């Protein structure tokens with residue numbers, strides 16, 4: 001049985017769209033059932049609905065400073081939809097222990113750098129500033145420490161001498177759209193991806209849909 005997957009977004013949703021497109025292939029081993037955004041105006045919500053996926057906003061502003069209450073509302077929606085895997089895709093909120101613990105080992109994130117380099121924000125500007133010659137993106141499991149969970153997949157791109165921040169962002173984004181579906185597929189089937197040491201990644205195919 002394919003694991004029921006939700007995608008959390010905050011904006012444009014191009015990684016979300018890549019996951020939805022990949023999951024249209026009957027051979028893809030996960031299904032996308034739900035898209036949630038903390039911002040009602042996120043362009044990705046509309047794109048998801050156009051693709052026939054249920055997409056809803058849980059506006060963080062409705063909860064004031066109570067971050068845990070916002071996450072509890074999200075968690076309730078995920079549980080009610082019987083979600084088994086959560087993919088963060090440009091979800092620009094720091095998570096509290098509530099959501100991290102509820103989804104430990106079942107929540108993936110894509111980050112626009114080769115972690116552990118450049119966790120946090122403004123990764124492309126910081127890569128240019130640092131003068132690195134290779135940059136890229138990472139899919140990792142979410143743990144309480146931001147952008148520090150076990151790495152599932154990475155892709156590297158060259159940093160060219162004349163690159164602007166936008167050039168680099170575009171080059172990395174193309175790779176994000178390739179590795180996130182690949183990482184989700186591998187995760188859903190329990191296969192290792194992106195690691196030279198298969199034992200370092202998932203080794204036991206999970207039994208989705210049996211809970």
Ligand code: GAR
Nearest residue numbers: 011012013014015089090110111112
């Ligand atoms: C992507 O580049 C993603 O890696 C990044 O935000 C962008 C979202 O674009 N995520 C983070 O920076 C998370 N810390 P998208 O909405 O078009 O997928």
